[in-house]
Amino acid sequence: xxxxxxxxxxxxxxxxxxxxxxxxxxxxxxxxxxxxxxxxxxxxxxxxxxxxxxxxxxxxxxxxxxxxxxxxxxxxxxxxxxxxxxxxxxxxxxxxxxxxxxxxxxxxxxxxxxxxxxxxxxxxxxxxxxxxxxxxxxxxxxxxxxxxxxxxxxxxxxxxxxxxxxxxxxxxxxxxxxxxxxxxxxxxxxxxxxxxx
Amino acid sequence: xxxxxxxxxxxxxxxxxxxxxxxxxxxxxxxxxxxxxxxxxxxxxxxxxxxxxxxxxxxxxxxxxxxxxxxxxxxxxxxxxxxxxxxxxxxxxxxxxxxxxxxxxxxxxxxxxxxxxxxxxxxxxxxxxxxxxxxxxxxxxxxxxxxxxxxxxxxxxxxxxxxxxxxxxxxxxxxxxxxxxxxxxxxxxxxxxxxxxxxxxxxxxxxxxxxxxxxxxxxxxxxxxxxxxxxxxxxxxxxxxxxxxxxxxxxxxxxxx
Numbered sequence: 001x002x003x004x005x006x007x008x009x010x011x012x013x014x015x016x017x018x019x020x021x022x023x024x025x026x027x028x029x030x031x032x033x034x035x036x037x038x039x040x041x042x043x044x045x046x047x048x049x050x051x052x053x054x055x056x057x058x059x060x061x062x063x064x065x066x067x068x069x070x071x072x073x074x075x076x077x078x079x080x081x082x083x084x085x086x087x088x089x090x091x092x093x094x095x096x097x098x099x100x101x102x103x104x105x106x107x108x109x110x111x112x113x114x115x116x117x118x119x120x121x122x123x124x125x126x127x128x129x130x131x132x133x134x135x136x137x138x139x140x141x142x143x144x145x146x147x148x149x150x151x152x153x154x155x156x157x158x159x160x161x162x163x164x165x166x167x168x169x170x171x172x173x174x175x176x177x178x179x180x181x182x183x184x185x186x187x188x189x190x191x192x193x194x195x196x197x
Numbered sequence: 198x199x200x201x202x203x204x205x206x207x208x209x210x211x212x213x214x215x216x217x218x219x220x221x222x223x224x225x226x227x228x229x230x231x232x233x234x235x236x237x238x239x240x241x242x243x244x245x246x247x248x249x250x251x252x253x254x255x256x257x258x259x260x261x262x263x264x265x266x267x268x269x270x271x272x273x274x275x276x277x278x279x280x281x282x283x284x285x286x287x288x289x290x291x292x293x294x295x296x297x298x299x300x301x302x303x304x305x306x307x308x309x310x311x312x313x314x315x316x317x318x319x320x321x322x323x324x325x326x327x328x329x330x331x332x333x334x335x336x337x338x339x340x341x342x343x344x345x346x347x348x349x350x351x352x353x354x355x356x357x358x359x360x361x362x363x364x365x366x367x368x369x370x371x372x373x374x375x376x377x378x379x380x381x382x383x384x385x386x387x388x389x390x391x392x393x394x395x396x397x398x399x400x401x402x403x404x405x406x407x408x409x410x411x412x413x414x415x416x417x418x419x420x421x422x423x424x425x426x427x428x429x430x431x432x433x434x435x436x437x438x439x440x441x442x443x444x445x446x447x448x449x450x451x452x453x454x
Contacts, residue, residue: 016271016294016295016296016297017271017297017299020271020272020297021275023272024272024273024275049322049324049325050322051322114397115397115398115399115422116397116398117323117324117368117398117399118203119324119368119369119399119422120203120204120205120206120246120399120422120423121203121204121206121246121452122202122203122204123202123204135204135452137276137277138203139277139299139324139368140324156202157200157201157202157203158201158202158203159200159201160200161200177277179275180275180276180277180299181275181276182241182275182276182454183275185275186275
């Protein structure tokens with residue numbers, strides 16, 4: 001049986017890229033959002049780019065935030081990409097005063113670097129022998145700083161070492177864009193899909 | 198010196214018209230050099246880090262053709278790509294991004310209406326917004342901004358304009374030297390170096406790429422974050438792979454496939 005997933009539109013832009021990647025990988029996905037919310041029957045893939053505060057406000061207003069938190073706490077597998085990773089945390093330096101979903105302890109912090117955002121391919125170092133190292137494509141000014149070191153799945157360097165992906169319980173999340181990271185990125189997505197089927 | 202794993206990017210640029218990749222030849226004519234998706238896939242295989250597609254049709258009236266192309270490219274490629282050419286509204290940007298483009302470049306429209314930059318950044322995010330500027334040397338370490346495909350010199354100071362764009366929310370600057378473009382003389386290293394140093398966003402160098410050594414120079418001496426080129430790749434003179442090999446040998450951080 002082929003894995004079916006819910007592609008959650010949380011109001012962050014650029015959902016086209018991940019949709020087309022899923023089509024290339026021949027994954028059956030259902031597009032869900034605040035109007036037609038997920039019900040936990042399928043794993044959740046939450047992509048998006050955008051400002052932390054704006055996306056959280058959107059989720060709060062539509063009450064999709066509560067639904068996502070409930071589903072994740074109930075054990076529904078969750079893959080977050082970019083803003084889909086950042087909303088999991090308690091807050092972000094990008095939007096002081098706006099609480100995140102607080103599903104993962106820690107904050108989202110800004111790069112200390114002459115060039116922000118980081119745009120381009122960076123080398124991932126794996127902290128988990130089941131996940132391969134490789135190059136991934138980033139477009140980000142902020143990155144996650146999980147309170148628990150063991151949540152870090154991948155690290156990379158930009159003005160120093162930073163957490164590039166997390167894996168904790170039923171949550172996996174990438175700061176980079178696997179759908180834009182060539183064959184290596186596709187492999188990571190396939191790996192997650194295999195793990196939730 | 199900070200520890201950086203970020204790779205320098207090689208970006209082939211494809212001019213498109215009527216859904217085909219084209220190349221300018223004598224007397225303003227265009228030669229069809231292939232299917233954009235096929236060429237794009239070839240460059241992706243060779244290790245291109247991103248692609249840029251520029252709609253160079255005279256009046257950009259065939260927006261639907263471009264959208265169709267964006268759709269097709271997005272369905273087939275798995276590296277980021279940027280689309281540009283006559284983009285002058287947030288609606289157009291949204292349409293292009295919604296159909297699978299990762300970034301959009303704006304050029305002349307931003308000069309006529311700088312507020313467009315803010316509007317795009319707010320609606321879609323700075324990271325989607327690449328400000329393309331064509332510049333021409335006007336004095337010692339000074340350049341002015343050209344618009345309308347290089348046909349009009351606005352007289353604006355290029356550095357002042359670049360800083361304004363960044364302040365308004367442009368996520369990257371695509372800096373084309375009009376003096377060097379198409380000359381195969383090498384990039385304008387002084388231009389690139391000054392702008393890459395001064396601006397807090399990535400600078401993509403464009404104009405003049407001649408050979409793999411040009412790229413070594415633009416990264417090591419020009420300090421560009423990325424380099425864009427068309428002719429030397431389309432003509433088959435050098436492959437992206439050959440350029441990256443040379444960069445790697447010279448000690449420049451690049452993604453090797």
